[in-house]
Amino acid sequence: MTEVTNEQAYEVRLRVNGVAYDVTVPARRLLSDALRHDLGLTGTHVGCEHGVCGACTVLVDGRPMRSCLMLAVSAGDYEITTVEGLTNADGSLSPVQQAFKECHGLQCGFCTPGFLTTITAGIAENPDPTREEAREMVSGNLCRCTGYQNIVEAVCVAAKLARGAEVAP
Amino acid sequence: MTTDVTAQPTVKLVGTEVRRVEDDRLVRGQGQYADDVLRGALEMAVLRSPHAHARILDIDVSGVLDVAGVHAVYTYDDLTGAMAEPLPLLIPHAALTHGRTQYALAKDEVNHVGEAIAVVVADNRYLAEDAVARISVDYEFLTPVVGIPAARAAEHQVHADVPGNVAARLEQNVGDAEAAIATAPHRLALDLDIERSASMPMEGRGVVARWDTDARRLQVWTSTQTSTGVRAAVAAKLGLDLVQVDVITPDVGGGFGVKIMHPWPEELLVPMAARALGQPVRFTEDRREHFISSAHERAQQHHVEVGFDDEGRLLGLSVEFWHDNGAYTPYGLIVPIITSTQLLGPYKPQSYKVVFESLYTNTVIVTPYRGAGRPQGVFVMERTMDAIAAYLGLDRTVVRENNFIRPDEFPYDHGLTFQDGRALVYDSGDFPESLRKLKELVDWDGFERVRAEARAEGRKVGIGIGCYVEGTGVGPYEGAHIHVETSGKVKVAVGLTSQGQGHQTAFAQIAADELGVRFEDVEVVAGDTRRMPYGVGTFASRAAVMSGSAVALTARMVRAKALRIAAEALGASADDLEIVDGVIRVVGDPAKSIALGTVAVLSNPLRYAFDEASKAATQFSVGDPGKPPVAEDDEPGLEARDFYSPMRATFANGMHAVIVETDPDTAEIKILKYALVHDCGTIINPMIVTGQIHGGVAQGVGGALYERMAYDENGQLLNASFMDFLMPYATEVPESIEMDHLETPSPLNPLGIKGVGEAGLIPTSAAVASAIEDAEGFPITAMPISPSELFALRLAHASKGTTDEDRR
Ligand code: FES
Ligand code: FES
Numbered sequence: 001m002t003e004v005t006n007e008q009a010y011e012v013r014l015r016v017n018g019v020a021y022d023v024t025v026p027a028r029r030l031l032s033d034a035l036r037h038d039l040g041l042t043g044t045h046v047g048c049e050h051g052v053c054g055a056c057t058v059l060v061d062g063r064p065m066r067s068c069l070m071l072a073v074s075a076g077d078y079e080i081t082t083v084e085g086l087t088n089a090d091g092s093l094s095p096v097q098q099a100f101k102e103c104h105g106l107q108c109g110f111c112t113p114g115f116l117t118t119i120t121a122g123i124a125e126n127p128d129p130t131r132e133e134a135r136e137m138v139s140g141n142l143c144r145c146t147g148y149q150n151i152v153e154a155v156c157v158a159a160k161l162a163r164g165a166e167v168a169p
Numbered sequence: 170m171t172t173d174v175t176a177q178p179t180v181k182l183v184g185t186e187v188r189r190v191e192d193d194r195l196v197r198g199q200g201q202y203a204d205d206v207l208r209g210a211l212e213m214a215v216l217r218s219p220h221a222h223a224r225i226l227d228i229d230v231s232g233v234l235d236v237a238g239v240h241a242v243y244t245y246d247d248l249t250g251a252m253a254e255p256l257p258l259l260i261p262h263a264a265l266t267h268g269r270t271q272y273a274l275a276k277d278e279v280n281h282v283g284e285a286i287a288v289v290v291a292d293n294r295y296l297a298e299d300a301v302a303r304i305s306v307d308y309e310f311l312t313p314v315v316g317i318p319a320a321r322a323a324e325h326q327v328h329a330d331v332p333g334n335v336a337a338r339l340e341q342n343v344g345d346a347e348a349a350i351a352t353a354p355h356r357l358a359l360d361l362d363i364e365r366s367a368s369m370p371m372e373g374r375g376v377v378a379r380w381d382t383d384a385r386r387l388q389v390w391t392s393t394q395t396s397t398g399v400r401a402a403v404a405a406k407l408g409l410d411l412v413q414v415d416v417i418t419p420d421v422g423g424g425f426g427v428k429i430m431h432p433w434p435e436e437l438l439v440p441m442a443a444r445a446l447g448q449p450v451r452f453t454e455d456r457r458e459h460f461i462s463s464a465h466e467r468a469q470q471h472h473v474e475v476g477f478d479d480e481g482r483l484l485g486l487s488v489e490f491w492h493d494n495g496a497y498t499p500y501g502l503i504v505p506i507i508t509s510t511q512l513l514g515p516y517k518p519q520s521y522k523v524v525f526e527s528l529y530t531n532t533v534i535v536t537p538y539r540g541a542g543r544p545q546g547v548f549v550m551e552r553t554m555d556a557i558a559a560y561l562g563l564d565r566t567v568v569r570e571n572n573f574i575r576p577d578e579f580p581y582d583h584g585l586t587f588q589d590g591r592a593l594v595y596d597s598g599d600f601p602e603s604l605r606k607l608k609e610l611v612d613w614d615g616f617e618r619v620r621a622e623a624r625a626e627g628r629k630v631g632i633g634i635g636c637y638v639e640g641t642g643v644g645p646y647e648g649a650h651i652h653v654e655t656s657g658k659v660k661v662a663v664g665l666t667s668q669g670q671g672h673q674t675a676f677a678q679i680a681a682d683e684l685g686v687r688f689e690d691v692e693v694v695a696g697d698t699r700r701m702p703y704g705v706g707t708f709a710s711r712a713a714v715m716s717g718s719a720v721a722l723t724a725r726m727v728r729a730k731a732l733r734i735a736a737e738a739l740g741a742s743a744d745d746l747e748i749v750d751g752v753i754r755v756v757g758d759p760a761k762s763i764a765l766g767t768v769a770v771l772s773n774p775l776r777y778a779f780d781e782a783s784k785a786a787t788q789f790s791v792g793d794p795g796k797p798p799v800a801e802d803d804e805p806g807l808e809a810r811d812f813y814s815p816m817r818a819t820f821a822n823g824m825h826a827v828i829v830e831t832d833p834d835t836a837e838i839k840i841l842k843y844a845l846v847h848d849c850g851t852i853i854n855p856m857i858v859t860g861q862i863h864g865g866v867a868q869g870v871g872g873a874l875y876e877r878m879a880y881d882e883n884g885q886l887l888n889a890s891f892m893d894f895l896m897p898y899a900t901e902v903p904e905s906i907e908m909d910h911l912e913t914p915s916p917l918n919p920l921g922i923k924g925v926g927e928a929g930l931i932p933t934s935a936a937v938a939s940a941i942e943d944a945e946g947f948p949i950t951a952m953p954i955s956p957s958e959l960f961a962l963r964l965a966h967a968s969k970g971t972t973d974e975d976r977r
Contacts, residue, residue, distance in 0.1 A: 028295065037293070042205035043198020045422070047371045048456040052891035055371060083198035097196040101188060104856050107864065108669025109195030110371040110422030116196060139900045142891065144371050144423050145669050147863030147929070148899035149906060 012076040016041065017085030025072045032056045034072035035082060043083040043113050047142065054141035057114035058082050064121045083113035086120055095161035096120050096154070105154035107145035115141050115151060123159045131156060182678040182688060183920065186856040189674045200420040203375030203392040203453065210377055210449035211240055213439055214297035216287040216304050217462060218279035221313035221531040221884025222327070225277055228287060229305045236300040238292035240446055243438065245274045251406045252441060256432065259398075260501030264339040267331045268498045269529070273406075273434040278311075280327060280496035281532050282884055283461030285434045290442050290450055313531035313884035317470050317491050320528035327496060327529035336498050337527040341509060343584040344520030349485025353476025357556050362951040363545045363934065365468040365493070365878035366871075368538040369896060370668070372422020373459040376436050377451040378443040388415045389440055392422065394429040394666055395706030396696040402432035403440050411702075418696030424668035425868070426537040427464050429708040430500060460889035465878055466504060466538035468493035469545045473553055481557045481568035483518035488549060492527045493535060500536040502527055506588045507537075507640075512546030513583060513593075514638050515600040515822060516554075516572040521585075531884045537708060539868060543931045547637045548952060551935035555633075555942065565634060565939070566604060566613060573600040588709075589643040591817040597913045598638070598822045603846045606909045607634070611826040611844040623830070630830045630841065631944025635932025638822040641849075641924025642714025642917075646814035648703050649719040651680065651727050653807040655782055657751045657766030659684060659691045661723075663716040664704015666696030670926065671857045672712060676720045678853055679920070683724035684731075685748030686765060703812070710821070710924025713853060718813035718918040726809035734768045734807070769807040774798035819915040821923035823847030825866075825932045827903075829940040836960035838874055838941060843903035848911035850923035858925050859908065865929015867902045872930060873937040875901065877953055 009024045016039060023038045032049075035041045035058070047055035049068045056068040059081035086094045096119045099105065106112040115138060122137040123129065129137060134155035135148075143151060194200060233242045245253070255270045275286045287304050291297035312325040320327075320334045327334055350356055376391040387409060393399050393416075400416040403409070421428065435452040443450040454462070471490040477483055492505040509523040554572070558565040574581045576599045585593040608614065616632045623630040650662045661680050667673065677691040684691075694700050695716075696707075705715075728748065735753040736743040739761050747756050754762035770786045778784040785791065792798050799805055828842040843866060852858050875895040879887040888894045914921025938949040941959065947966045951958075 026295070033294075036204070037208065040208055041198070042202075042208075043200070045202070045372070046204075047422075048891045050456065050890055050892065053371060083196075087197060093193070093196060100196050101192040104189065104860050106192060106195055106669075107671070107860060108371070108421060108423040109191070109200050110202065110420075110669075112195055113198050135899050135904075139898050142371065142896055142898060144369060144425065144868070144896065145864045146860060147865070147867030147906070148897075148902050149863045150860060152899060 010073050012073050014039065014072065014075055014080065015078070016080045017082060023072065027071065027073055029072045030068055031070040031072045031075050032067040035067060041082050041084055045110050045113055047111065052142070053111070054118065055111050055114040057117045057141070059117050059121055062121060062124065064118045081117065083116050086116055094120065096123070096158040098161055099154040099158035103150045103154040103157055105146065105150045111141060111143040115143070119155050119158055123155070123162055127159055127163055129155060129159055182682050183851070183853050185854070187674055187678055187688065187854055189671045190677065191671060191673050202372055202420045202422055203377055203390050204451070206390050206419055207377045207379060207449045207451065210451040211290050211292060211446065212294040212297050213288050213290050213435065213442065213450055213452040214294060214301045215285050215435065215458070216301045217458070218275065218282055218284045218286055220279060220308055220310060221282050221315070222311040223279050223308035224311060225275060225279065225286070226307040226309055230287065232303050233289060233300045236291070236296060236303065238296040239289060239300045241290045241442060242287060242300065243274065243442070244287045245272060245276045248273060250408055252437065256434070256499060257402060258501065259499055260503055262337070262502045265337040265498060265502055267336045268501070269328055269331065270499045271497050273437050282886060283458070283533060285462065288438050290446065315530055315532060315880050315882055315884045317468065317493050317528060320493065320530050321491060327531055331529060334529040335526050336494055336529055337502055338524070339502065339506070340524040341585050342522050346485040346487045346520040346522035349520040350474055350476035350487060353484045354478050355560065356474070356476050357560060359473040359553060359556055360950060361471045361473065361549050361552050363467050363469050363548060364953060365465050366538065366876045367465040367878065368425035368427035370423030370425055370427065373454040373456065374428065374433060374435065374463060375453040376439045377449060378440040379449040380444040380447060382447055386413050386415065387440055387444060388417065390417050390419050391436055392428060393418055393431060394424045394668060394708055395431055396666055396698050397664055397702065397704045398431050398706055399436055400698050403437060406432065406437050407440060407444065416698045418666040421666060421668040424707065425539040426466070426541060426708065428668065429706055430464050430536040456891060457889050460894070461533060461886055464534050464536040465495065466535050466541070467545060469508065471549045473549060475553055475557070477557055479561065480571045481561055481563055482571050483516060485520045486518040487522040488512060490525045492525055493530050494527045495530060495532045495534040497534050498527065499534060503588050504535060504537055504542040507542035508546040510585050510587050510593050511543045511638065511640065512550050514547060514550050515574055515598070515636050516550065517574050517581070532880055539865065540927050540931050541709070543637060543639060543927070544872060544934050547635060547932045548935045548938065551635045551932065551939060552950065555939050556948070566608060569636060570601060570604060576601070587640055587818060589818060594817060595638065595820045596915050596917055598820065598848060599911060599913055600822065603822065603824050603848060603911055606911065607824045607826055607844065607846045610846065610907055610909050611828070611842065613826065627833065628830060629833055629944045630828060631940045631942065632826065632828050633936045633939025633941070633943055634824065634826050635936030635939065636824045637931045638820050639710065639924070639927060639931060640818035641710035641821050642815065643709045643711055643818045644814055645705060646812045647705060647715035647719045648701060648810060648812040649716060649723040650701050650810040651723045651808060653727060653731070653765055653769045655766050655769045657690060657764055659686050661691060661693045661720060662697065662700035663693065663695050663720065664701040665707045665712055665716050668707065670712060670861065671854065672716070675713060675853045675857060676716060679717055679720045680724050683721050684728055686751040690751060710926035712926070714819060714918060714922045714924050715813055717853060717920060717922050719811060721919045722813055723809050723811040726811055727807060730772070730809065731765060731768045731807060734771050735763050738763055738771060772807040773805040813918065815917050819850065819917045819923045821847070821849045821925060821928060823928050823932070825936045827936045827940045829937065829944060831941060831944045831959065836956040836963065838956060838959065840870065840903045844907040846909045846911060847925070847928050848913050849925040849928065850913060850915045851921035852910065852912060853922065861925050862908065862929040863906060865927060866906055866933060867897050869930030869933025870902055871897045873934040873953055874955070875953060
């Protein structure tokens, strides 16, 4: 049997949370794995690796994307935001993070990063969602712990906090 | 161990909605789950059987080590010593006459799709999977046994040496149920089925291990519900002394029962490889692996015979059921034993017979999933109640009420043996009051109006009810260790683990109250055997009861010691002291005070000062020269360790009501209203309790309407992905859950706590079935139920022209 050699690797510059990282990865490396294992940004979680649970959701140029469905080599052109990049510049919690804490929107916390990124994009697009719209906003993410009641509530509270933050100086 | 329930301090934080201390870290993405620790560890991938039942003739691993980046490959032949023996049968039982467990890596045969055959360790998971693909196995196919009917028919056997596929048969009797049924004024017989489902936490299993060659120590991080259990198993299997093994529970991304099972093959193989290779090794399962190689639950078929009087009172109840335990029985008979005992719920049949068979099938093993046999038992009992009500033409709540154990009958002894080997004795509860509250909450008596209004609009609605009693907080024990630092900070360690229940918050509330310190000064660590080597695990809604009680008892010991030392220092009597915000002071004379941290300094007589504060404890500063610095019955340090070990479980209870609408054309089932009343004794943190119930109800709705493991006759799991196994999203759960509480404190523990972790889903299938039956007018006897199944039932009943008159 012949020796199986290392597969070809590619250099890619990933821009994550405002920081540029140069990584060398094989073509098949998932963005989720690159974030977690190459960059050490383990806040992005992997719950299914087939695009259904939403735990791995990151923002790609501000839009929620499932990082388990993207290859790292194809992510070089974009600004990526992970849960680690959601906090305000001074390190305080963002409105969505604050709302999750306040509303008990998380239990084990495994699904949480995907919800936080999804909602961050969601309320940027719809700053004043109704409860129904709030439910719709998170309807592509699975959570096995909370039963979603407090997550839907947290969307509304986050939107309110974000609106408040905008009027503040 | 003491259970002095008299010394109640002024309660401050217990009972209030303290925000969770866990959350700041978790919302920042700074959680540390098993796959997040020891970055750069080698990774393991597993070759799993693609066949449900086969003999292994040959395994060829040549060529695997040629893959660049591969470090090792192991099959059964590479296992030595205890590793080569079958995995432990964790909970033996005399009735489990034919218990069987698997090997860490399959030896000679495989008994379900997904069973581990070989493992590869490589630089990363991608390479490990490449290498696994190069292993070739020769199989001789055997006929798989799939499903309870096939297991009972026993035309084929799962294990050649287990006749009839029967692992166990267990019977319990109270009185002579058969005679009572035979002579009862009315009789009914029912067949009731529940299908397979699973815990399905968002984080699957994960384990990482590091062998420290210099210290000769093994450190294991594993996503488990029992770090102490894993530690004992790893030490035994790898031939290490217990003191050489640390098991650290990282953040755990949900458990719901499946992670109480241990040791998983990977939980042993990862440490084994780490030690052999001298490098950290990790295994993180993917979702498909979780479906086919962790554990499932729920599948049971039941036959009920019941005799009752004109008021619907149960004179005799006889239940026979068949439990699908999958390919092996590592967790013993816990699930069917729970069904057979908890089936009784809040009721008191005059006689009861229950017998079950636990059957092998060529499918994934069965171990407890949140609810653990109770959803099935409650489904059986509640369907029976509804059938009796329909037969007698009585309101369903009236039949239940006529069978309730009354509040003045506690403690109530059922005369049965519960899952902990102890007598099934209910400690407290008020079922009539719970029912009254529930009926009010859901407006039970006003429902006929709602039905009429809906009917006028061409809509079909129905209301259903499900009642349960849940034994929580089973033994044998849990403990706590509390240490007050010289800074005044309080460090609490508990032996059991945490999977999102907010233990760090709830236990800090208890410790802060008991000690009189600020909540912010308390830090709780759970499931780290370095900090608390004795513990059992997080299951059976036992954490708050067991560890909560242990924290309270330990804090009381620390408090007593602090007061004793402070009394000496202040020249006061300990009885005149109080602790407020971490300062001990004389009641009525707050000027005479001493900080708890200073007491911690004084508690440890020193020869050497290490900072300003510690000078106070050195040998020329303190101590009576006529006495030894540490008294004979004392020990240095302001710390204590105590354990809580109750005589038996404490029984929580609750009742759920649900209103559903069924589409007259498509048979779609929609939940219009969900209401529940529950009683979990003293509530530590209402916010956390409510969250537990929300999550439980969502899982219950999943179990009632969506989730089932779809095995084909070859034993292939057809829906082993989130695409095909339907778990509820936000759009599938009730829009709101109306809740009312009753607090009947348990007399069995110092705080009066009962467990709540499983409460939300136990009666959900029963209540939803009851509501659908009410909407449709024909019996619902199997859950979960999909729109197409409901549609088929409609057709069947329309063609037979039957209604529930049938049962009369
Ligand atoms: S991990 Fe990407 S969607 Fe589940
Ligand atoms: S908080 Fe555990 S899965 Fe959502």
